[in-house]
Amino acid sequence: MKISDLRLTVIAMPRNTGFVCKHVIVEIDADNGLTGIGEMSDFSHLPHYSLDIQDMAVVLKSILLGQSPFDISLLNKELLSNFPETMFYYEKGNFIRNGIDAALHDLCAKSLGISVAEFIGGRIKEKIKVCYPIFRHRFMDEVEENLAIVRERLSKGFDTFRLYVGKNLDADEAFLDGVKKEFGSKVTIKSLDFSHLLDWKSALKATKRLSQYDFQMVESPAVQNDFEGLHHYRMNTEYPVSEHVWSFRQQSEMIKHDSIDIFNISPIFIGGITAARKAAAAAEVAGKSCLIGTTQELSVGTAAMAHLGSSLVNLNYTSDPTGPELYIGDIVKNPVQYENGYLLVPGRELPGLGMELDWDQINKYRVDDLSWGNVSVHQLQDRTSQTKK
Structure with a gap:
């Protein structure tokens, strides 16, 4: 089983408080027809910069395509070289690696017919x-x-x-x-x-x-x-x-x-x-x-x-x-x-x-990119609505 494709989909999901969090849904396809899914969660955090989702997909494909999803340790080593630790709490490279690693686990477990646990x-x-x-x-x-x-x-x-x-x-x-x-x-x-x-x-x-x-x-x-x-x-x-x-x-x-x-x-x-x-x-x-x-x-x-x-x-x-x-x-x-x-x-x-994507809901909350708009630092720290001062 080899990885044949990768897709990243950005969604903007509001919290009950009104604060909107952007997440990236990861799909990793294998050449046997299976797809593993993961989540790069809550990019709406400090530091106050966004990432280019198209460029991220290109980089990740260059690392993953043609590889065995079971080579999880090797792939994590390569991911860490491209998205390194920086000793910062909300380091976005960690968010990226997390979503890919979850999708690899999902794909491998699916191929064996067992749960990730x-x-x-x-x-x-x-x-x-x-x-x-x-x-x-x-x-x-x-x-x-x-x-x-x-x-x-x-x-x-x-x-x-x-x-x-x-x-x-x-x-x-x-x-x-x-x-x-x-x-x-x-x-x-x-x-x-x-x-x-x-x-x-x-x-x-x-x-x-x-x-x-x-x-x-x-x-x-x-x-x-x-x-x-x-x-x-x-x-x-x-x-x-x-x-x-x-x-x-x-x-x-x-x-x-x-x-x-x-x-x-x-x-x-x-x-x-x-x-x-x-x-x-x-x-x-x-x-x-x-x-x-x-x-x-x-x-x-x-x-x-x-x-x-x-x-x-x-x-x-x-x-x-x-x-x-x-x-x-x-x-x-x-x-x-x-x-x-x-x-x-x-x-x-x-x-x-044990999760199945709902594309009606994904398309409802789908957005084009991870850009910020006018969200303030205080809103990011306290997860508050943009309308609440």
Whole structure:
């Protein structure tokens, strides 16, 4: 089986908040008639530049066409040479490699008639506990809006939430107080996510202020790549500390500095299922736990994370992939399913990732390119609507 063609399709999917995220659907054809699909998820992130989709397709074809999709390690090595790690959280080269790697896994598993989970080692679990994100408060009037989100999501089975914090601590505190008073033990706050907005000393001060409320961990409480700062924070707090993995050099430094307790591992940020499995294995060797992170993918990208998570022995904490619940639509006929706050790993009825593209929906949201328009930096950071200031 050889790769015979590749297609990239850009779609612009609005979130429930009104913010529009652009994704790239990947299709890799083989000469036996099978097609593997993947997702380059959520290009609507900093840094504030776009990519040429036609040029990207030409480059990727030069790497992939004529190759065996089973040569995943070799192809990932070539992809890494063309789209290298840069030690930046939202590095778009990682997004590109992730979409290709997922499609390769889908294609190979389909050819064998098995699921991706079986292809990468087998399932340890059939469902993954996940949390719903509460986006960062900028103004006090957003507190009631976010409490309404908790109320509505709790009614649909989501009882665990991740709170982005650090921009308006008065509002963060008011929200946590509202959760405690209204919901009590029915709702769990998984984490305070600082998203690298504050230096470690400021994050520590904010954590102490909010520690009167219950939460399980703290995420990204230092500026990017401040490994010593993360270590100092960790040594001065009682909470487990989590950080995303966006390069192997960065992960190595966090292990060396003993900076964290939990590695937040997501294929989108490290460059695919192949790289994510390596990162999870490194965490296991270092005696660290992990959770599956997210940039809020659609169902194809979320399915890839579900298959990955189902196979990990050190997935010990609540994970983040609830992306399909945040968008007004999807691009598959059979979106991933959630049940009582768990992401269900796609079944074995359909091999590969277990996803089937819906071209009526794809054509509805299809756009020509990844260009930005007039989206502001604040909108990119806080995932807010262009009409909300």
